[in-house]
Amino acid sequence: MPDAEVVVIGSGICGALAARRLALAGADVLVLEAGGPIERGQVVAAFRDSPRKSDWLAPYPYHPWAPHPLYLPEENNYLVQAGPDPWPVQYLRGVGGTSWHWAAQAWRLLPSDLRLASLYGVGVDWPLSYEELDPWYQEAEELMGVAGAEDTGSPRSQPFPMAPVAEPWAMRRIRERLAPLYAVTANTAARNSRSYGGRPACCGNNSCQPICPIDAQYHGGLAIRSALDAGARLQSHAVVHRLEADAGGRIRAAHYLTPDGQPRQVSGQVFIVAANGVESPKLLLMSGLANRSGQVGRNLMDHLSTALTFEADEPLWLGRGPQSPSAINSRRDGEFRREHAAYRLDFTNISRVDSVTNDLLEKGVYGPAFEQQLRRRVAHEMGVRNVLEVLPDPANRIVLSGRTDALGLPTPQVHYRIDDYVRRGAQAAQQDFALIAERMGGQRLRYSAAGKFSANHHITGTLAMGDDPARSVCDRYGRAHDHDNLYLCGTAVMPTSGTMNATLTAVALALRSAEQIRPMPAARA
Template identity: 65%
Template sequence: MADALSADFVVVGSGIIGSLVARKLALAGASVIILEAGPRVTRGELVARFRNSPRRSDWMSPYPPAAWAPHPVYQPEPNNYLMQAGPYPYAAEYIRQVGGTTWHWAAHAWRNLPNDFRVKSLYDVGVDWPMTYEDLEPFYQEAEEIMGVSGAPNTGSPRKRPFPMEPVAEPYAMRRLRERLASDYQVVSNTTARNSRPYDGRPACCGNNSCQPICPIDAQYHGGLAAEAAEGAGARLLPNANVYKLEHEEKGRIAAALYYDPDKASHRVAGKTFIVAANGIESPRLLLVSASDKFPKGLANSSDMVGRNLMDHPSTSLTFDADEDVWLGRGPQSPSSINTMRDGAFRSQHSPYRLDFTNISRVDGATKSLIAAGIYGSELEKRLRFSAAREMNVKNVLEVLPDPEHRITLSSEKDAMGIPKPEAHYAIADYTRRGHERSQQDFRRIAELMGGTNLRFSKDGDFANNQHICGTLSMGSDPKTSVCDQWGRAHDHENLFLASTGVLPTSATCNSTENGLAVALRAVAHMLGQHNTSTAAGEAKT
């Protein structure tokens, strides 16, 4: 084993949450080492990969996994890294490289609604959070100012200060939706970490319409920028450092992180405080593979809750042809939505949801469909032009309630580094299915108001995954039913913190990144307090 490194804080994972926590710790004067399993890749390399990819609609194609840091791949063939135990497949996609998965996100940066923190008390479903919206509000603002969030005031979440920026210019298709649906629905601009004007040295969005898989000009914030900010603040980032075990002392304090380099040489990094900041799949996997004689079920797992309560935001959708040309494909890919069903007394009976409109160019998808149907020549040109001009799509974004049986466990199969693969146990509950059924009324009315014809509903029972992984490290006040407290500190280990969307105890209806980031930024002061107390105690002993 190579000589050990050490730091005040050792952060496992360089995604947007881990990197911005590391940045905040480093700015406070602490020494920080970030360990990232995957390689460092530049924006230029990713843009070139996207431009040259034969699978332009496969948003993961610019992000092939490294052999020493595999992640799930489903096209052109599944790589079977995330094993499936059913009964419903959970085809999660994420990226293991410096900066993590937000390299190719839609940049939605919604806050939860105040009632989302009290669904058990209000609606007798799910669980209450161990904090309130008011507790988190300053840290939502902090996250938004770091990322450069643009948004409209009518989000449903109260604010003490305005957004850093006004929304990005409204695409023509979204304007027509807003105008024609106004009798029944309020269509609002999505809240996104995307510049509507130059901000923090980055340009304004210029409408490339490739937000997923890559913003070619960095108008959109992402984890690569967060990792750069962490290094700029003084953190040391080690790429290609696949942590395979957390080592603990006799009393349960974490002593070191062990990682493999690409040649499978083992290295040891010591620290005073450890922060597991991988996603809601890789984080529980690490805790489970770190089992020992003292902790036979894995670290932080005396409650047997590590990996449990896996949640996401499944979607069903409607595609239709409008009665006018709208020409999707200019501006952000996901610019507008309807939010009237995010909260209400109905939550005691069925899932709430957002309705999200796509602005993704229809050319690629329509071309493939027409060619597959044997359409060529002048008829292809005619029908392609019609689809590109008039095809529209709306999807729901449904809440999933926490269920201990929906979980991530360790597979009996191992990856190329000899580490057990993660295995998903997942299902779509009736609560979520009833939300889907209710949303069909909205789908039909939206199509009617747009003069829609040729309505194509997603296949009944077929739920698309939104890659909003949360719940597998749930925070709570009771150590018997949760993994960590409201600060992300593991109940079982005084110097182990979890900074991930995995700590979110419920999923609500909005993308998980800003919520996970705000929770983590709130916890930093507590991390520093724990660190300072420990340091003072050590100095007193000497």
């Protein structure tokens, strides 16, 4: 007898919600997680006491046997950079995964994001339509508790579970002053605007990242708890390093190591790899599986950003309400996508006290001048950034490096290049930055350094789905072309990135995969 009917590798939001759905459908589900438990109260306390408020990984536990990339106070070199451009991505390995410290933006893609090749002659088309995704988007939104306005540009057949969180004063003034030149829209987010799912409404703590102290924001910790409540089982501290296939190509076992290096294995009938866009291809490459196409790890995408910071001519007092509450979406689609990247424009609402204080101290400003400049800048300073679409490129990829971790397993290496399509999109966004600053009476404009891009940690594309087994890793349901009982869940299966955060789409696809593995009984749907 197998140890479980379904073995899920990775307890992040996608693996956990797939496990929940399968458990509710009557499957015996075992979830394997490399990291250890994450306790919300401990993280809240650690963030409160940490002097590194801008390092959102600092409050979270770090497991030497299940390392992840660290960059502060110094880089740990877990993710080996092979260039030519840096890609300093961050993620967590622990029970619940990286969405513990996300901004909770839960946007849908646009229908055109799934048809880039057909419409604009760039990128690829998805093997499924937006209409096929719509009901799964809705189920994901209702599970997570998504709040949003109706003017998102993404069609929907049913309303959002909740209206948006109350608009912060700063965002109201930005919206009023930019109209009618730009329409500023409330960001769609998995954040309660009213009591939902047994959790309270957002009260504006402004620490969405690294953690909401009252759990008004949905995250992977809640997802795995719901999976366990549905009957799934969890084995943490289980570093899966190899999947074993039988002579017919079916996966029969997952081999893992305990923190002290002891080997273990579990057998199953169906396996779901749901780590993330780095760790999932790393596992398949270590296993030598699902790669007949040579596409495992390839087509790595992540939204990139440049930014403008300036002082408005009126006090805005950023820092009340969610950290990322509003955006401009008019640049998400159009014929220009034939020539340059689409993008959205995102307004930050993070309190400026910490960043301005550090900047002034680094410049040697003290005494009355410090107080004067701090008060002025904290009240007036604002920022806007673009979130740029990135196209799939086989040369951008995750491979195994020659380095090993504490358990002797190879660490991932990244090959990454920012192409001219993205650079032209960033150049187009400069015009929007200038217009926004002009409408806000901007002074002391500070643009990102020329040619410098920030990663958004939206890891997509390394296990892309498609109809052609020679050019993709899995089919439209996330099932590996090479192994009929292996499913892939998470942002890695997305063939294109669009301009919006990837989590909601990945959850919708994971729920769709779970239904393909075992349909939900009608009485329990």
